[in-house]
Amino acid sequence: MQLYVVVHELCRQGKAAIKEGNSLLVKLGDPHISELDIGVYTLECDERTLTRHIEELETEKRVAVQEAKMYVAKNMRQAARSCLRKKHVLDSCIEKRTSALNNIRLLLTHIHEAKSDAKVLEAYKLGVAALKSTLKGSGLTEDSVADTMVQLEEVLDVHHEIQTALAQPMEAEDDLEDELAELLTPQNTLEKQLKELNVPTDLLEPLDTVPASPSCLKMPTMEPAL
Numbered sequence: 001m002q003l004y005v006v007v008h009e010l011c012r013q014g015k016a017a018i019k020e021g022n023s024l025l026v027k028l029g030d031p032h033i034s035e036l037d038i039g040v041y042t043l044e045c046d047e048r049t050l051t052r053h054i055e056e057l058e059t060e061k062r063v064a065v066q067e068a069k070m071y072v073a074k075n076m077r078q079a080a081r082s083c084l085r086k087k088h089v090l091d092s093c094i095e096k097r098t099s100a101l102n103n104i105r106l107l108l109t110h111i112h113e114a115k116s117d118a119k120v121l122e123a124y125k126l127g128v129a130a131l132k133s134t135l136k137g138s139g140l141t142e143d144s145v146a147d148t149m150v151q152l153e154e155v156l157d158v159h160h161e162i163q164t165a166l167a168q169p170m171e172a173e174d175d176l177e178d179e180l181a182e183l184l185t186p187q188n189t190l191e192k193q194l195k196e197l198n199v200p201t202d203l204l205e206p207l208d209t210v211p212a213s214p215s216c217l218k219m220p221t222m223e224p225a226l
Contacts (some may be wrong), residue, residue, distance in 0.1 A: 040111055043104050050101040054094055061090040 023045075027033050068083035135141075 040108070043108050047101065047104045047108065050097050050104065054097045054101065057090050057094045057097065061087050064090065
């Protein structure tokens with residue numbers, strides 16, 4: 001009685017629904033009971049009923065098998081055959097009930113999947129609306145993104161040019177190479193300078209034949225006078 005009062009109070013608040021018929025159907029959280037709700041409830045009741053019937057038939061079949069074994073042990077062949085016939089009838093009934101139960105469970109599975117798909121679709125719609133609102137509020141458009149990428153490319157080009165300019169050497173490499181060549185060839189430099197002074201180069205000994213110091217010079221020998 002108290003439960004009935006609570007349910008009616010929830011119905012008054014719009015948090016539950018009641019449908020009276022062969023059985024009392026109560027739905028919580030929603031003030032309306034749809035035809036789909038009634039269909040699902042009916043299928044679930046049929047599922048429970050068929051499951052109970054199959055369990056009862058399985059029990060009867062096991063009893064029939066035990067009785068057949070008992071009659072065989074007592075050498076009562078006709079009674080044993082009767083028990084086996086009953087077992088075959090029960091097998092046929094179990095098979096039919098099981099097939100019906102599988103169909104009901106399949107229908108319930110499809111119904112639950114359809115409900116889940118509807119929720120997923122609704123979530124997709126909410127997500128699309130939220131994304132559109134975010135893009136609109138942030139100003140993200142295809143044109144703005146393209147302009148930003150162009151500006152970024154220009155800035156990177158300028159930065160590359162600056163780095164290239166900073167990396168250039170202070171002196172020309174050609175001048176350094178010429179100076180290095182002059183340091184490595186002193187003989188050629190001396191000959192060049194003598195040519196500029198119009199001094200014949202055949203009057204000079206090669207650099208490698210010049211004595212290292214005056215002490216190494218040979219003095220001419222003086223012969224005594226007769």
